[in-house]
Amino acid sequence: MNEFQYFLKTRVQYGENKSLELAGPIQEFSGKNKAVIITDHALESLGFIQPIIDSLAASGIECKVYSEVKSNPTFQNIDEAAALIREFDSDAVIAVGGGSPLDTAKTAALVAGGDHGAEHYALMANPFPPKKVLMIAVPTTAGTGAEVTSTTVYSDAHHRKLWAWDQNMQPDLAVLDPVLTINLPDFLTAATGIDALVHALEAITGQSSNPIIEASGLHAIRLVSENLPLVMREKENLDARGNLLIASMLAGIAIEYGGTGIAHNIGHALSTAGGLHHGRAVAIALYHSYEWNLDSSQIAVFAKAARAFGVTDSYDSDRELAHAGAVRYRKLIESLPIDLEVTADGLTAEDLPHLLAACLAEENQPMRRNNCRYAADEDLERFAKQIIAFQQGGKTQPLSPA
Ligand SMILES: [Zn+2]
Numbered sequence: 047m048n049e050f051q052y053f054l055k056t057r058v059q060y061g062e063n064k065s066l067e068l069a070g071p072i073q074e075f076s077g078k079n080k081a082v083i084i085t086d087h088a089l090e091s092l093g094f095i096q097p098i099i100d101s102l103a104a105s106g107i108e109c110k111v112y113s114e115v116k117s118n119p120t121f122q123n124i125d126e127a128a129a130l131i132r133e134f135d136s137d138a139v140i141a142v143g144g145g146s147p148l149d150t151a152k153t154a155a156l157v158a159g160g161d162h163g164a165e166h167y168a169l170m171a172n173p174f175p176p177k178k179v180l181m182i183a184v185p186t187t188a189g190t191g192a193e194v195t196s197t198t199v200y201s202d203a204h205h206r207k208l209w210a211w212d213q214n215m216q217p218d219l220a221v222l223d224p225v226l227t228i229n230l231p232d233f234l235t236a237a238t239g240i241d242a243l244v245h246a247l248e249a250i251t252g253q254s255s256n257p258i259i260e261a262s263g264l265h266a267i268r269l270v271s272e273n274l275p276l277v278m279r280e281k282e283n284l285d286a287r288g289n290l291l292i293a294s295m296l297a298g299i300a301i302e303y304g305g306t307g308i309a310h311n312i313g314h315a316l317s318t319a320g321g322l323h324h325g326r327a328v329a330i331a332l333y334h335s336y337e338w339n340l341d342s343s344q345i346a347v348f349a350k351a352a353r354a355f356g357v358t359d360s361y362d363s364d365r366e367l368a369h370a371g372a373v374r375y376r377k378l379i380e381s382l383p384i385d386l387e388v389t390a391d392g393l394t395a396e397d398l399p400h401l402l403a404a405c406l407a408e409e410n411q412p413m414r415r416n417n418c419r420y421a422a423d424e425d426l427e428r429f430a431k432q433i434i435a436f437q438q439g440g441k442t443q444p445l446s447p448a
Contacts, residue, residue, distance in 0.1 A: 050256040054299060055216045056183075056194045060292065062284060065098055065142075065184050065223040069105035072138045075180040079107045081138040082131050084151035086115045089143050089186060094226065098142065098184075110134045115143070118207070119150040119200045124164035127154035131179065140182045141217070142226075144238070145190035145324070148183050149198035152215050155181040164200065168208040169409075176214070183217035186226045188290035189238025189325055191245060191298020193220035207314065207409060216302075222295060224288035228281065235277055236382040237325030239290050243270040244313075244328045245297035247351055249304025251344040251418040256303065260347065263300035267354035269293035271374075275381060307417035308335055312429055314413075315404035320391040329384050334432050335421075336372040340365065342419035348372075386438055393434050401430045 059067075072081055081102060085095055090113040099109045112127045127150055131139060139158075141151030157164050160175030167174050183193035192198070196215035201207055227235070243266065249255060250263035273289040280286065312335070313328035322330070340348055349364035352371025355378075361367040379386070393401065404410070405426045414421055421429075 048256060050258070050303070052256070052258045052303065054194065054302075055218070056220050057218065058194070058220045058222065058295065060222040060288065062225055063223060064221050065226060066101040068098065068140060068182060068221065069102055069107055071182065071219055072102070072107055072180060073105065076137050078135070078137050080134060080136040081107055081109050081140055082127070082134055082136045083109055083111045083140045083142060084115065084127050084154065085111065085113050085142040085147045086117075087113050089113075089147075092229070094142060094186060098140070110136070115147045115150045117146055118205070119146045121164045121200065121202060123150050124153045124157055124200060127151065128157040128164070131155070131158035137178060138180045138182065140184060142184045142186060144185070144187040145192045145199075148185065148190065148192035148217075149200060151183070152181060152192070152217060153198045153200065153210055155179050156212055156214065164210070165202065167210050168202070170211060174210075174212040174214070180219070181217045182219045182221060184221045184223065184226070185291065185294065187230060187234060187238040188227055188287070188294040189241040191242060191294050191301060193217055193222075194295055194298040195302050207318065209409070220295060222288070222291040224284045224291055227287050227291065228284070232278060233383050234325075235290075236274065236384055237323050237329065238294070239270050239274040239277075239325075240329040240379065240382070240384065241325035242290070242294040242297040243267055244309050244332050245301045245306060246270075246293075247332070248307035248309060248417070249297070249300035250351065251339065251342070251347050252304050252307050252416045253418070254304050254416060255347070259300045259304040260350075262296040263304065264350055264354045266293040266296040266300060267351055268356075269296070271355050271378065275378070278382065305416040306413050308339075308414060308421050308426075308429075311410045311413040311417070311421070312405055312426065312433070314410055315401055315407070315430075316388065316393075316433070318404040318407075319397055319401040320388055320393040322388065322391055326384050329379055330386055330388070330433060331429070333376055333379050333386060334429050334436070336375055337369065338425070339417070339419055340368050340372065344418040386436060388434060388436070395434060398427075398430055398434060401434070402427050405430060
């Protein structure tokens with residue numbers, strides 16, 4: 047019997063314009079009537095932040111905004127945000143954005159309670175101080191699930207990706223407001239939606255899965271499969287956009303205890319070596335490794351995933367059904383504005399050693415170990431070669447032989 051424990055600390059609020067109703071939770075938490083909003087320049091200049099500031103001002107809450115977050119947040123971002131939280135003496139932190147502002151704010155909310163900078167706590171070198179603030183996460187992309195997870199990712203001065211974890215890192219409140227995702231460019235909607243789907247699939251088939259992870263992950267796959275193509279056709283379909291936000295959150299719940307696998311191992315390496323967007327990178331990595339994964343003890347779970355992908359035909363075995371799921375995944379990716387060729391990112395055969403080294407880097411090994419099937423160095427090398435050589439239109443085969 048596989049034992050497990052499970053808890054989710056984050057309160058979730060879902061609905062149209064819920065991001066304009068943050069005053070209540072802040073005033074329930076304390077009477078300071080102050081909040082620090084952490085976001086990036088793009089969202090601020092696109093007008094995402096002012097309505098939130100106005101709604102809080104109407105309830106007497108004063109805001110300061112930190113909008114310097116980079117797309118791969120740095121120690122500096124976290125330390126500057128933490129300094130603002132301390133200087134303003136705010137006990138509410140609101141993160142608005144994709145994974146980068148959310149990870150910056152989650153980490154800064156903890157760092158602000160101590161005397162050290164973010165570097166001190168990276169890779170669990172030292173425990174974080176106790177959390178003293180209310181942390182509210184308002185995602186503007188439906189993909190990372192960072193609004194419900196307790197791990198964050200950021201870079202040091204040498205662009206090395208590091209992570210932090212703390213039992214109090216999970217936001218206290220996640221506000222899922224589909225209105226905020228309407229103006230996202232199609233590529234980002236697609237890439238972040240597939241990131242959520244890959245989270246879900248890797249968590250339910252990973253070494254740490256349990257029935258709660260499987261339930262949330264399978265429903266996340268179902269919601270992305272049904273709603274991502276719909277959103278591509280009907281950009282302002284709020285119900286479909288909302289379903290993608292719910293899928294992203296459910297996939298976040300799945301990876302919180304379930305972790306990810308080799309699509310994230312290879313995906314992180316593609317981002318390191320070629321600067322690919324994270325969602326696109328993991329979409330490409332799974333495109334090439336899905337069927338190889340089927341040769342594992344998790345074939346029954348892959349068969350359930352195929353049903354979640356919308357496969358309705360009858361098959362004689364779980365293997366055939368699972369295979370139909372892999373085909374369905376590839377067809378979904380091919381229907382989306384996600385470029386599968388990495389030559390456009392400047393990656394050529396000469397970059398193979400660099401890409402492989404990134405796959406084998408220490409920080410990528412937990413994903414490799416958690417995968418349903420262990421990828422030997424030769425397997426990773428074959429995937430890396432295949433990804434670099436792949437040309438849409440069929441000159442190379444996407445499927446790796448076992
Ligand atoms: Zn991801």
